[in-house]
Each structure stands twice: as C-alpha cells, then as structure tokens.
Amino acid sequence: SQQGEEDPQALSIQEGENATMNCSYKTSINNLQWYRQNSGRGLVHLILIRSNEREKHSGRLRVTLDTSKKSSSLLITASRAADTASYFCATHFSGGGADGLTFGKGTHLIIQP
C-alpha cells in the first residue's frame, strides 16, 4: 500500500497553542493533500502541495514537504476550539495507472479551551 501514515495518532493542546502533525509515505508522489474531518461529517480539503514545492501557506495553516524523507508536516498556528477534528494526509502516487488518493489513518486533534 502507498498509504501515508500520520503521527501522532492523537494530539491534545491548549487553545492558542500551535499544533503540528506529520505524515510519512512510502513511494514517489505527484502531490500531497491535507484534509480535515469534523466528527460525523465528510472530509474537507485544506491544502495541496506539489512534489516540486517545499512549503505552502493558507491562513493559519503551514504545510511542508520533504520528498527526500518522504514526509510532510501540517502546522496549525494559534489553534482554536473549532480546529478540533481529525486531520488526514492523502497522496496520489506517481507511476500508478489507477486514479484516486490514498489516505492515512489520521491525527485526532483536540483543542482544550
């Protein structure tokens, strides 16, 4: 499987702190995406970073990609209670004939008020 793996599986921090979660994957990729899932809801796309990019920002989100280490990190700055959710990385591996993203198992983030 080309599945990405998030780390840690669960993270609990105080509101206002920064949250960092990591994703590792196994094979060469075209791009890596991060999604958020609130409890009982569908996934929502957060950000896409291409294999030739090293860093990308979107609001309070910062994503880095290190293709040499096959890893990515998602940083959420100044966390809010509304950031409580599960976060998934997803990869589309290059060279494969099939379409579709492969998702990791997710990091469950809890923001304590």
Next chain:
Amino acid sequence: DAGITQSPRHKVTETGTPVTLRCHQTENHRYMYWYRQDPGHGLRLIHYSYGVKDTDKGEVSDGYSVSRSKTEDFLLTLESATSSQTSVYFCAISERQSNTGELFFGEGSRLTVL
C-alpha cells in the same frame, strides 16, 4: 459547499441482502469516487469513475460493484451484504484527476449489516 448528496444516510440491513448507495452531484464533475472509512484503516478507495460508464477498481473492490449511467449519479451496490461491509461510506467528486485536484466529499452513508 459542493453539491453532493448521499442516500440513504443511514441504513441497517441483514446479511445476504442487496444494498445500493447513491451519490448525486450537481457540480458536473467528471471524477467520482467511493471510499469506506473504518476505525484503524482510515479511508480506503472502493471504486471510482472517470466518466459516464467508465469505472475502475480501487483498493478494496471485492464484494462491491458500481454504475454510472449519468454524470451526476454514481451508485455503489453490495450484491449480498456481509458484516465486514459494516462501515461509513463516502462519495467524493473531483473536477480533475486526483493527481492535480482536490476531492469534495459527501456527508457519508452509515451502513450496518447485522
């Protein structure tokens, strides 16, 4: 929010019965996907479609079939449901192939097979 509707949202059925889940989109996106989400496994791709009547298998396609007779509808069928198919099923759509574009997800269909 992307116009994606999954139905039914909840279903309880018995082993051996056929089940069809429907995904309806109003975005006219070419690509549609069915995933299942299970604790400890994350999301796994079942089948996907890259156009009307064009479908292909994903990672966990055994026991499932799909059909897409119209751009807006993608059906997932369990011919004879088993307890191992108890899961939350998500439909997703994309304007472009997943190597270039983002996926938009429906709200999920929770299926329980007794």
